[in-house]
Amino acid sequence: MAQTQSQKILAAHCGQAQARPGEIVEAQVDLVMANDVSAPLVIRAFHQAGGLQVFNPQRVVMVADHFTPNKDLAAAQTARQMAEFASQHGLGQRFEGAQAGVAHSLICEQGLALPGELIIGADSRACTYGALGALAVGVGSSDAAAALITGRAWFKVPQSIRVVLTGHLPPWVGAKDLGLEMLRRLGPEGAHYQSLEFHGPLLAGLDLEARQAIASLSVDTGAKAGLFPADQVCADYLEGRARRPWQAVSPDDQAEYSQVLEIDASRLSPLVARPHSPHDVAPASQAGREPVDQVFIGSCTGGLLSDLRVAAGLLAGRRVHPRVRMMVIPATPRILLAALREGLAETLLEAGAILGPPSCGPCAGGHLGVLAAGEVAVSTSNRNFVGRMGHPKSRVYLAGPAVAAASALAGRLASPEEI
Amino acid sequence: MLTGRAWTFGDHVDSDAIIAARYLVHNDSHLWAKHVLEDLRPEFAGQVGFGDFIVAGRNFGCGSAREQAPLALKAAGVGAVIAHSFARLFFRNAFNMGLLIFECPQAALAVHDRDRLDLDPYSGLIRDLDQDKSFQAQPVDPYLARLVSQGGLLRKVARELQDSYKG
Numbered sequence: 001m002a003q004t005q006s007q008k009i010l011a012a013h014c015g016q017a018q019a020r021p022g023e024i025v026e027a028q029v030d031l032v033m034a035n036d037v038s039a040p041l042v043i044r045a046f047h048q049a050g051g052l053q054v055f056n057p058q059r060v061v062m063v064a065d066h067f068t069p070n071k072d073l074a075a076a077q078t079a080r081q082m083a084e085f086a087s088q089h090g091l092g093q094r095f096e097g098a099q100a101g102v103a104h105s106l107i108c109e110q111g112l113a114l115p116g117e118l119i120i121g122a123d124s125r126a127c128t129y130g131a132l133g134a135l136a137v138g139v140g141s142s143d144a145a146a147a148l149i150t151g152r153a154w155f156k157v158p159q160s161i162r163v164v165l166t167g168h169l170p171p172w173v174g175a176k177d178l179g180l181e182m183l184r185r186l187g188p189e190g191a192h193y194q195s196l197e198f199h200g201p202l203l204a205g206l207d208l209e210a211r212q213a214i215a216s217l218s219v220d221t222g223a224k225a226g227l228f229p230a231d232q233v234c235a236d237y238l239e240g241r242a243r244r245p246w247q248a249v250s251p252d253d254q255a256e257y258s259q260v261l262e263i264d265a266s267r268l269s270p271l272v273a274r275p276h277s278p279h280d281v282a283p284a285s286q287a288g289r290e291p292v293d294q295v296f297i298g299s300c301t302g303g304l305l306s307d308l309r310v311a312a313g314l315l316a317g318r319r320v321h322p323r324v325r326m327m328v329i330p331a332t333p334r335i336l337l338a339a340l341r342e343g344l345a346e347t348l349l350e351a352g353a354i355l356g357p358p359s360c361g362p363c364a365g366g367h368l369g370v371l372a373a374g375e376v377a378v379s380t381s382n383r384n385f386v387g388r389m390g391h392p393k394s395r396v397y398l399a400g401p402a403v404a405a406a407s408a409l410a411g412r413l414a415s416p417e418e419i
Numbered sequence: 420m421l422t423g424r425a426w427t428f429g430d431h432v433d434s435d436a437i438i439a440a441r442y443l444v445h446n447d448s449h450l451w452a453k454h455v456l457e458d459l460r461p462e463f464a465g466q467v468g469f470g471d472f473i474v475a476g477r478n479f480g481c482g483s484a485r486e487q488a489p490l491a492l493k494a495a496g497v498g499a500v501i502a503h504s505f506a507r508l509f510f511r512n513a514f515n516m517g518l519l520i521f522e523c524p525q526a527a528l529a530v531h532d533r534d535r536l537d538l539d540p541y542s543g544l545i546r547d548l549d550q551d552k553s554f555q556a557q558p559v560d561p562y563l564a565r566l567v568s569q570g571g572l573l574r575k576v577a578r579e580l581q582d583s584y585k586g
Contacts, residue, residue: 021462024562050577050580139484139508142486142513142571142572143511143515156510156560200524222506224507
């Protein structure tokens with residue numbers, strides 16, 4: 001039986017030659033992650049199950065990212081609990097303080113997720129590591145706790161949708177726009193129980209930052225995972241970065257897909273997802289001119305170095321509109337440092353932006369720039385449900401960095417072509 | 420054989436509707452049982468009988484990944500959830516928490532509220548005794564059936580750990 005990339009990775013991790021869609025398999029995992037939202041629950045479940053030691057201290061990643069630097073007493077206690085657990089079990093990979101950043105971006109950047117690996121994370125966006133050709137799946141806290149003890153987890157083998165990316169990216173169109181177009185086409189349940197596997201000629205021009213944004217958005221189609229091939233672009237990125245030896249796993253030529261979805265980048269323009277659904281997607285030029293109170297450039301789908309470069313390119317020599325609070329929060333400390341060295345930080349600050357410490361920022365409405373009742377934001381993050389980024393009466397437009405920066409300059413929802 | 424009455428619900432019953440976030444500050448499954456599904460059907464928690472079934476539409480359990488949703492249903496005495504389809508994380512969490520669930524689009528369409536049902540968990544055969552109709556659900560995978568009979572994932576792991584210490 002010819003198999004997809006997802007099937008082959010699962011089969012290899014449960015010692016079978018084949019993994020059939022719909023089958024339940026128990027498989028060895030290569031990495032388990034938890035963040036400061038899930039870690040307290042994971043640690044509690046670990047003790048509840050009688051856990052005394054973790055299966056492999058080098059294969060557990062704990063990151064404080066939602067509420068770091070500790071925003072209040074509860075966050076501080078959680079960070080402390082994670083630190084104690086990490087020290088007690090000799091965990092090799094813990095990120096807090098000056099190392100903290102968005103877990104998903106750090107795990108890719110630090111070479112902790114690798115092609116062909118099977119990874120679970122106690123966070124829905126763990127699928128981001130599919131950018132590196134791993135089968136990475138978001139799970140509940142008990143799943144993560146059980147895997148901490150046993151190194152194993154059960155999986156329902158998914159069918160896959162083949163997403164073929166073609167054409168060329170027009171000016172001001174980037175990974176986020178491709179991702180939003182995918183959400184528009186598939187809707188919230190279009191990939192229910194399935195994996196997305198990305199292919200097509202456009203891939204050669206999509207770097208690992210672009211792939212992270214698209215892989216992360218996979219979960220919003222109902223998918224279990226979203227995987228890119230471990231091609232030359234991926235191999236080059238991992239050079240000097242990979243923490244372990246790795247082997248690419250490619251789908252068989254004759255593999256069966258439940259559906260083929262082609263997205264032609266050439267036909268796209270800069271997009272936005274209107275409040276309150278990531279799937280209510282329209283061209284920014286046709287989404288109205290609603291006044292904007294806040295612009296956020298950050299998160300695992302919009303706070304990477306390429307996003308900062310696009311934003312700084314538009315803001316250079318211009319001023320953020322006086323009514324707008326513009327927050328720029330690099331996803332990781334390494335990105336912040338690169339932004340300083342490249343002069344992006346200076347450009348952004350001179351234009352009137354606030355530069356925050358690497359973290360999730362206001363993406364999940366927990367910290368650093370939450371919205372008041374009636375406020376409107378344009379954000380490069382990934383969810384805009386009611387109350388997601390603050391008050392239930394706030395409204396969030398999701399977009400790429402070009403639309404976000406253009407809106408910051410105009411003081412209203414704007415397309416970069418207008419600037 | 421499981422027997423009980425059906426309580427019907429529509430599509431996209433989300434995890435907040437199953438157990439609202441305002442009750443999660445208390446780690447108390449008896450409290451959750453008293454408030455389960457209260458925003459959709461306030462009478463449910465008080466009247467549900469031990470072993471009764473939830474029969475729902477598409478994408479049951481969507482929304483957050485909270486494990487308290489299946490725990491609250493189990494604590495309320497729900498014998499099984501039958502739905503057209505389940506949200507992915509609810510599907511995982513239900514088996515991990517030891518709650519039986521069945522996918523059966525035909526039953527989701529045909530069963531009326533308060534119909535008496537019996538369900539053979541091994542074959543997945545559902546009978547509606549009031550309508551004299553039968554529906555075949557996808558049988559539960561043997562691995563997941565064992566997970567439920569062991570009381571859920573954490574109990575399974577705890578037992579394996581105890582065995583390994585003895586061994």
